[in-house]
Amino acid sequence: MREALLHYVWQYRLFSAHQLKTSDNKTVEIIDVGKLNMDAGPDFFNAKIKIDGTLWAGNVEIHHRSSDWVRHGHEKDKRYNNVILHVVRVADTDIFRQNGEKVPQLELQISEGVEQKAGELYRQNKQIACADEIASVPAIYIRDWKNALLAERLSHKTNEIEKQLKSNHNHWEEAFYVVLARNFGFGTNGQAFEQTAQSLPLSTLAKHKNNLFQMEALLFGQSGLLFTGEGETDEYVDRLREEHAFLAKKYRLKPVDGFVWKMARLRPDNFPHIRIAQFADLIHRSSKLFSKILKKKDLNDLKSVFDCKVSDYWLEHYRFAKTSSKKAKQLGKNAADTIIINTIVPFLYAYGTLKENQEYKDRASAFLEQLKPEENSVIKQWHELNIPVDNAADSQALLHLKKQYCEDKKCLYCRIGHKILKMNHT
Numbered sequence: 001m002r003e004a005l006l007h008y009v010w011q012y013r014l015f016s017a018h019q020l021k022t023s024d025n026k027t028v029e030i031i032d033v034g035k036l037n038m039d040a041g042p043d044f045f046n047a048k049i050k051i052d053g054t055l056w057a058g059n060v061e062i063h064h065r066s067s068d069w070v071r072h073g074h075e076k077d078k079r080y081n082n083v084i085l086h087v088v089r090v091a092d093t094d095i096f097r098q099n100g101e102k103v104p105q106l107e108l109q110i111s112e113g114v115e116q117k118a119g120e121l122y123r124q125n126k127q128i129a130c131a132d133e134i135a136s137v138p139a140i141y142i143r144d145w146k147n148a149l150l151a152e153r154l155s156h157k158t159n160e161i162e163k164q165l166k167s168n169h170n171h172w173e174e175a176f177y178v179v180l181a182r183n184f185g186f187g188t189n190g191q192a193f194e195q196t197a198q199s200l201p202l203s204t205l206a207k208h209k210n211n212l213f214q215m216e217a218l219l220f221g222q223s224g225l226l227f228t229g230e231g232e233t234d235e236y237v238d239r240l241r242e243e244h245a246f247l248a249k250k251y252r253l254k255p256v257d258g259f260v261w262k263m264a265r266l267r268p269d270n271f272p273h274i275r276i277a278q279f280a281d282l283i284h285r286s287s288k289l290f291s292k293i294l295k296k297k298d299l300n301d302l303k304s305v306f307d308c309k310v311s312d313y314w315l316e317h318y319r320f321a322k323t324s325s326k327k328a329k330q331l332g333k334n335a336a337d338t339i340i341i342n343t344i345v346p347f348l349y350a351y352g353t354l355k356e357n358q359e360y361k362d363r364a365s366a367f368l369e370q371l372k373p374e375e376n377s378v379i380k381q382w383h384e385l386n387i388p389v390d391n392a393a394d395s396q397a398l399l400h401l402k403k404q405y406c407e408d409k410k411c412l413y414c415r416i417g418h419k420i421l422k423m424n425h426t
Contacts, residue, residue, distance in 0.1 A: 015108055033060070060084065076098065086105040113425060179194075183338070221248060223276060278308040309329070341392050
């Protein structure tokens with residue numbers, strides 16, 4: 001954290017710019033701290049610094065101690081030959097470029113208030129380190145940060161979708177099918193659902209889309225759930241196993257291990273058997289599902305796509321060969337909203353980004369603003385801190401904040417943390 005704090009203080013000029021001197025007593029005037037380098041090489045590019053009245057333009061490297069320069073091998077690295085200033089907390093040795101020239105060094109003094117507050121945030125045991133001080137941050141500041149966080153989250157998801165596209169030769173329907181399957185697992189069984197989809201190409205499934213029973217045989221068979229229960233059999237199960245055996249041989253399919261699925265602590269309506277039956281119904285009713293969704297501009301019209309039901313057998317079952325009272329098992333409204341938030345919106349945004357079509361990106365954002373915020377333990381924490389969560393755009397932004405910043409104590413990179421630290425700069 002010590003070196004990260006130096007980077008932070010330098011980047012945002014949270015230091016006294018008066019009477020700065022190098023380690024060998026030359027006056028220093030910071031004209032421009034430079035641009036943060038996110039790749040290999042010096043920490044800041046294109047800085048402008050006056051040393052004893054002479055203006056230098058070049059790069060800045062930052063370490064806790066001067067000796068880190070040698071420890072990292074910079075004196076042998078040509079990328080550091082254009083370093084015009086070495087910023088350190090402790091100047092414990094002289095340092096040199098490849099040609100033997102001495103590099104000027106500045107011992108940077110961090111504001112006591114900033115250092116103390118950064119330490120407090122870093123050592124804080126609460127899940128949200130700034131919980132005791134976030135109320136002091138102006139609401140407009142938090143609102144703007146949420147907007148930026150949402151864009152960052154959607155950008156991250158676009159990168160994930162792009163990786164999925166590369167793995168299946170840029171086939172949007174196939175990529176959508178796999179990600180949709182994963183999200184039908186609703187976290188608990190997401191990985192198992194994704195493995196099932198990856199074991200069963202959409203092109204294979206599409207050949208049998210007009211026959212719901214064959215689709216169920218393929219999905220239940222590839223999930224491995226058909227083969228995990230000893231003695232779990234009845235006429236329907238026997239038919240599924242027979243049909244799957246024939247189709248698996250025909251298409252050379254290899255099922256996943258059925259024991260990867262989780263049942264503990266799940267409500268019966270969330271059992272994987274029910275979710276697979278609903279997924280089969282969705283694929284059965286929808287040809288070229290992603291292309292169909294791209295045409296949906298109205299949220300209610302989009303929601304109607306996910307009015308998933310189950311076949312007659314599953315009206316009286318939650319798992320194989322164990323009857324229950326008859327009950328319709330449609331995909332609930334909250335579950336459908338979750339699918340839209342975690343699958344439809346990211347794919348619309350990714351499609352708009354990769355196809356350079358702003359309309360799809362705007363539609364994705366509009367859907368989030370129209371949907372209710374998610375309800376989970378993370379969002380509850382933000383509610384308790386009186387942070388507004390008005391819609392799914394807000395909840396997605398705050399989920400991203402918690403996962404990408406709070407959990408790793410990246411307060412120095414968070415705008416809320418930055419505001420709190422800046423208020424402590426004297």
